[in-house]
Amino acid sequence: MATIGIDVGGGSIKGALVNEENQIVKQCTRVNRINRSSEEMAEDMADIIRELTQDGPAEAVGIGLPGTVDDEAGVVVYTPNVGFRKYDLRAALKEMTGYEVHLINDANAAAFAESQIGAAQGAESVVVVTLGTGIGGGVVIGGKLLTGYTGAASELGHMVIVKDGEPCGCGRKGCFEAYASATALVRMAKKAxxxxxxxxxxxxAEKDGKVGARTAFEAYDAGDPTAVSVVNEYLDWLAEGLANLINIFFPEVIALSGGIANRGESLIKALEERVYPRTHGSAYALKRTKLAICSLGYESGMIGAALYAKSVME
Amino acid sequence: MATIGIDVGGGSIKGALVNEENQIVKQCTRVNRINRSSEEMAEDMADIIRELTQDGPAEAVGIGLPGTVDDEAGVVVYTPNVGFRKYDLRAALKEMTGYEVHLINDANAAAFAESQIGAAQGAESVVVVTLGTGIGGGVVIGGKLLTGYTGAASELGHMVIVKDGEPCGCGRKGCFEAYASATALVRMAKKAxxxxxxxxxxxxAEKDGKVGARTAFEAYDAGDPTAVSVVNEYLDWLAEGLANLINIFFPEVIALSGGIANRGESLIKALEERVYPRTHGSAYALKRTKLAICSLGYESGMIGAALYAKSVME
Structure with missing residues (x-):
C-alpha cells in the first residue's frame, strides 16, 4: 500500500504519494506563507491527504516540519518560521481525515530518506547536514532516527563552535549555523x-542583482583572490563543525545537502583535506567516515516523512 | 554465570568479577605505568582473568581502555597515554586465556554502567560526561552504546567550542576538554x-602544596571574589558544551562524573541555570533533559566493561 509524505515549508506545503518501491506516484502542493494560523495549515494538509487518497487509502501519513516536533505526543512543539507553537496536529488531522499522522523534523526526514534509499543507503550510521539559509541536521544510527527524549534531537546547526561569536537566530552566539550556512558565506562575501x-x-553581484553563495563560488572558480580567501575561510568553518560531528558520532557517512552541496565532488575533496586531520586519533584510524553529497534533492523531505511514518507503523 | 570487567588505566589495571545481580564479588589489580609494552599489559590482563576464574569460568570478558577501540576487529586502535597502537588484544588474550574478550572505551563503559544500573537507569537515552584530567564521553541510546562506524564515537571532549582557541592534547585547538576539564579549571585558577x-x-594552594580544582571550589565556597569569578567562568564554559550536547542528542539524562562532579547538587543547580536557556527551543519545550551526577564511582569502568561484554554475547 502507498504512504503519504508531506513537507511543510515557509513557501509551500508539498505532499506526495509514495509507493512500495519508494517512488513518488502522485504529488500535490498548497501555497504557504509565514503568517498563517496553525488551523489554516492543518486544513491544507487535510486537503492534500484527501486529494492523495482519492484512488484508495494510504498505509500511513508522515509530516515533515521545519522545527521541533514530539511524535510521541503528536504535537508540533515549535517551528520558528511557520507559526506552530505546541499545536496538536495529530488530533486536528485525525478529526479532519481519520488518519493518525506521524510527525518528523524536516531535516530528520531528509536524513532518513538518504539513509534508506539515497546517498547513505546501506550505511550503519549517517549524519546529514543541510547547508541552506540555516544548517539542518539529521542522524540515523542502525536504521533508527535519532529523535532524542524530547523529539528535538540533532539540531546540529546549533552547536556552538565559537563561544560568544556571531549571533544566531536561535538566540545563542557562535553556532555552527552562524559560520557555515549559505547565509554565513554571503555575510563573509559581503564583508570581503x-x-x-x-x-x-x-x-x-551587480549582474545578478544580489550576493549569493554562487557569487563567491563563481569568482573562486575564476581565480579571484578575494573570493579564494572567502571560500577557503568558509570551508575551514564548515570543516571545523563537521570534524566535531565526526568526533561525536563517527558515522559511516556524513552526507551534505542544500545549495552549497551542488558543488559536488570538488566540495568533498576540499573538505576531506580539512576534516580528516581534525578527527580524533586520525593517524591510527582503521576506518574513516565517508563524506558524500545527498542524492535525493528536494523530494527527500516528502519521501523521508513517508518512509518514517511507514517505519513507525511496522 | 559471572562476567569479568577489566579497566585499564595509566596507573593500574583493575579487574572485577561481576555476578548476575551486577554486583562485584571479587576484585584484583595489577600496577600499570605509561611506558610498558602492549604485550606486558596483555600478560597482566591474562593474569587477572586467570585469577578471577579460579572458582569457575566467566560468561564473558569485557575490557575498558582509555582510548579508541574497534571491538568488531578486536583491536585497540590508539590509547594516547598507555601505549597501544593497533594492537590485536583479542587475539593475544584468546591465545593466553581462551577467552574472546570484548573491547570498550573506558568512558563508554562508565556510561553503559550508569545507563544500566546507575544514575540513568531506565532512561531511554543518556550522555555521560567525565570531568577529569580530560573530558571523556559516553552515549547510550535505547539501551545501545553509541560506538560509531569506527568504534571511536563519543569523543565528546574533542568537540571544538572555540575555533583556534586553547591548544588541546588531541592536536586541535579550542576543544571542550581544553575549557571544561579539571585541568582547564586549574589553568584558569592559576592565572587568576x-x-x-x-x-x-x-x-x-600553599597549604595543599598544589593548585587543584578543589582550591578554586573551596575558596568559592568561602566567598573569595577571585574564586567566585573563576568558578563562574568555568561553569559558563561547561554549560556551553553541555548545551551543545543537548542540542545534538536531547538525551533524557546527562550524567556527570569525575572529581568536579563530587560537588553534587550545587553543581547541578548552577548548571541548570546556565544550560537550559541555551538549549534549542527551550521556551516551548514539553520536556527537558535531566542533569544528574553519576552514582557508580570508580567501579563504573569495570562494571560497564562486564555489562557490555555480556550484552554483546546476548
Missing part, C-alpha cells in the same frame, strides 16, 4: 567585497 | 591567582 572593491564578486 | 595575590586561593 566591501574591503576589496576590485574583487570580481562585486561585478558578479 | 597570579593576577590577584590577595585571593584566598593562593593561601589554600
Amino acid at each position: 567585497m566591501a574591503e576589496h572593491p576590485e574583487s570580481m564578486m562585486n561585478e558578479l | 591567582m597570579a593576577e590577584h595575590p590577595e585571593s584566598m586561593m593562593n593561601e589554600l
